[in-house]
Amino acid sequence: MTPLERVVREEWGRLVALLLAQFRRLDLVEDALAEAVATAQERWTAESAPDNPAGWLMTAARRRILDRLRAEAMAARKEPLLTVEAERRPQEGVMVDDGSVVDDDLLRLVLMCAHPALPPEGASALSLRLVMGLSTSDIARLFLVPEPTMAARITRAKKKIVTAGIPFAIPGTDAIGERLDVVAHTAYLAFTAGYAPGSGPDLLRAELAGEAIRLARVAHELRPSDTLAHLLVLMTLQHSRRDARVGPDGSLVLLADQDRGLWHHDEIAESLAVLEVASSRPEPSSTLARSYRLQALVAAEHASAPSPADTRWDRIAGLYAVLEELVPSPAVRVARAVAVAEAEGPRAGLGLLDGVEMSGHRLPAVRGELLARAGDIARARAALEESVALCDNAIERRHLEGRLEELGA
Template structure:
């Protein structure tokens, strides 16, 4: 039942926001309807139309909340100012409107340009992903009270912006779609490699990002970057079963048991990116997906087509100044031309202020120094990388690499 309620959240919330226009109050009403469902459905059974049941209960609660707010503010025009013309729509008209359209609009609304990237991610997880505030707080490693305040501020900012509950059009839609994709990308990355906490991965976050991106792809199937992002997530997540040992120890890609990789996810990801690439000039997500596809199709680490990966990274770097992609390009250059060619590329990235405390710079430098036959220098860089990362599995892996070089 929990999964069903989570899937219904964006439909119900979208229906209320479309009818009443107040995002913050609608979200509160939906949460109370979910509590009512969790209390009643186990005893009385799931209704024939659970979405309609939730919309009906949430609408009643929404009316109460609006009346309370009206009384508190003592201004008759307050509620009227919140109400969109769509409030006059009948319930039948709401049912006729495609529920999936409401979910898509919610995704764009959560990525309002007035919000910070962190707020966009949190609100997307709450309103569209259906995660509780406590779950989101754990993902961000903050207290539930802190996350409650953060989400409340985001909802109020959307309300105060006066943004209508409608799909943006023209250049605004393109800008907002980029923000939506970036938010989903950040959610997936946090799930695939957590920035802190005891575990390397947060499977529930990565899975939620894939679910939401898959939904977005169904709604906008012809957008190459949406397709590319879904392909990238599937191809990357396919390696998850082989990334850690039974003791939680990190296993790098070159040492992974590729028989554990999920072949169905790789096949789907390869098919998606193969279909997207010929449509026009590939964007960053498509190129990253193409790189992941080359890795996914390689029978072994030794048989990886590194020249092709290097060419793809060179194309990717043309899309913007991304120091992480530049660091990955250096690794690919090392695999094709040797570590001595790649080390200056790493030093160029190390000079970027955005990477001044990032553990990946000394980690890559250590790997290249090890390949170049300089174990002592590599050992020190592995230790420096371990000091910089807050993730315990990564710390353990990097310290183990340093220890082996000292033997």
């Protein structure tokens, strides 16, 4: 990975937030940062990359914004007012119940995108674009919609923020509650993108997943909620397996083959203790909180099993059945089919996939694996070939191609 790719991946959201905190012009910030990245692509090489890549991009983008502001100010004969105001604008924080001040640029950016004036889907999509720097194509995969549809959705959301004058600020604690579900949904989508990159050379982006957890934790500290509490348990349990998911050669390691000694058992123990306390309370009323609770219970089953043979797949299948009744979706059905196949056999799992439609490579990959286990090799190969053709992640595609070779042999 080049220095530019690394800084764009790891620092994009912070750069957007810092520039927006100073200039309050979303229409200028993203364009200026994109132009700075384009310039860096032309100028940087492995030998000439700056010592502080993020600082270089920040300075370059800032100069472009100031140039635009001066041009606008010159036309309006107000240049001194605009440039001085932009350079001196203070940072803002919000006072919480214990008297401390929360001043988190990424949280402020997400909360701006979570404004009630924006539809939830547009809010989450825009947050993923601005905060996490995900490509429009990868965001479209997360929402299971075509890329042009997602591009239009993000554009509408950005225009709404500009035209409605939505402030870049953390609202008071009384107003923040209504936005937390959007923040939680955004954090989980970012986490999912970290563990299932739709494209690129990496099997997982642990730093993106870790940033999603941090975002949810900051929001939970600001205003504790059942939704964020269960989401944090869910993400932390899944994140605890990060070092075992990739082999020494960079290959994908399936859950059943993972070295459980590499799991972060301190994180697992802490999360299971939090889940036990949360489960002793009445069931959450929020649909989103209940869905995260069910998924956290699934993750807990995996995390607490000493070995793959000890995994209680019947319980996991039951939890997915409840989850599907609560929030029906093709993705939940596919996950349930995998669990049922482990508990009752591959043909039982295949039966649940009849009539399921879902974009991307995961559905044909699961169908192909279950068909192979059921002994239907010809149809298994056809499904896996379809999955390979649809897979844009290099490591997953290599894993699928290896499975095809095994079936051919």
